[in-house]
Amino acid sequence: xxxxxxxxxxxxxxxxxxxxxxxxxxxxxxxxxxxxxxxxxxxxxxxxxxxxxxxxxxxxxxxxxxxxxxxxxxxxxxxxxxxxxxxxxxxxxxxxxxxxxxxxxxxxxxxxxxxxxxxxxxxxxxxxxxxxxxxxxxxxxxxxxxxx
Amino acid sequence: xxxxxxxxxxxxxxxxxxxxxxxxxxxxxxxxxxxxxxxxxxxxxxxxxxxxxxxxxxxxxxxxxxxxxxxxxxxxxxxxxxxxxxxxxxxxxxxxxxxxxxxxxxxxxxxxxxxxxxxxxxxxxxxxxxxxxxxxxxxxxxxxxxxxxxxx
Numbered sequence: 036x037x038x039x040x041x042x043x044x045x046x047x048x049x050x051x052x053x054x055x056x057x058x059x060x061x062x063x064x065x066x067x068x069x070x071x072x073x074x075x076x077x078x079x080x081x082x083x084x085x086x087x088x089x090x091x092x093x094x095x096x097x098x099x100x101x102x103x104x105x106x107x108x109x110x111x112x113x114x115x116x117x118x119x120x121x122x123x124x125x126x127x128x129x130x131x132x133x134x135x136x137x138x139x140x141x142x143x144x145x146x147x148x149x150x151x152x153x154x155x156x157x158x159x160x161x162x163x164x165x166x167x168x169x170x171x172x173x174x175x176x177x178x179x180x181x182x183x
Numbered sequence: 184x185x186x187x188x189x190x191x192x193x194x195x196x197x198x199x200x201x202x203x204x205x206x207x208x209x210x211x212x213x214x215x216x217x218x219x220x221x222x223x224x225x226x227x228x229x230x231x232x233x234x235x236x237x238x239x240x241x242x243x244x245x246x247x248x249x250x251x252x253x254x255x256x257x258x259x260x261x262x263x264x265x266x267x268x269x270x271x272x273x274x275x276x277x278x279x280x281x282x283x284x285x286x287x288x289x290x291x292x293x294x295x296x297x298x299x300x301x302x303x304x305x306x307x308x309x310x311x312x313x314x315x316x317x318x319x320x321x322x323x324x325x326x327x328x329x330x331x332x333x334x335x
Contacts, residue, residue: 053261084287084291095268096268096272097265097268097269097272100287100288100291102291102294105298106298107291107294107295107298108261108262108265108295109265109268109269109291111265111268173252173254173257174254174257174258175254
């Protein structure tokens with residue numbers, strides 16, 4: 036796990052180098068969430084809407100919409116696919132994203148239309164870490180995790 | 184001609200009104216009118232306002248501030264990307280005559296626009312006249328031309 040300006044950046048995940056992380060699962064689906072620096076930028080999240088299971092999304096479309104008192108935005112999927120699961124707990128308590136953005140607060144699982152190319156538009160490893168550190172530096176983010 | 188900051192701020196107000204008119208049409212079930220008004224709004228904001236900002240205003244601000252990796256314009260460009268997708272989703276909700284989804288999207292879009300516009304009006308527009316070689320006259324004319332072509 037890398038850390039920069041207090042932001043946790045798991046090295047085994049894939050990133051769109053903006054707000055989104057992607058984790059490949061054993062069954063070929065891809066889990067999506069938002070990064071630690073992104074949740075910090077967003078502020079305490081108060082509302083989450085996540086697309087229903089069965090929804091098909093083109094690449095770049097929003098799988099979820101998040102709102103805090105000071106920010107609102109979409110969570111884009113970096114590949115086309117069908118939502119096969121969503122984290123119902125976030126609908127009740129979006130603030131979980133501020134607490135545990137990489138584990139309990141995953142947002143949705145998506146079955147990609149084209150598994151071989153689903154990760155073409157995301158990065159991982161040292162290149163991703165370098166780009167994310169530049170992102171954090173650009174916005175002057177200092178990550179803080181909420182404990183509850 | 185008014186100053187560029189005043190022209191851009193006025194365009195925000197005009198576009199807010201167009202979006203409000205589309206939302207009103209949705210609330211009365213006038214789906215065809217809602218679709219038309221949303222397209223007028225989308226054309227004005229995406230093909231007019233955002234194009235002028237991204238092609239002229241943001242680069243001028245970035246040149247003046249010493250680089251194209253400025254956090255303010257990076258955030259504003261991200262806002263534009265999000266908004267373009269939300270506008271497509273709103274058009275789809277109208278096509279599907281799905282008022283609940285439209286209202287959800289409207290709430291999010293209005294929140295984004297409120298914060299986005301406030302940021303532009305306080306942190307970007309006041310500095311444009313000094314950053315643009317013609318003090319923003321050409322960009323202002325493009326925005327006014329877009330306003331003039333909007334059907335009443």
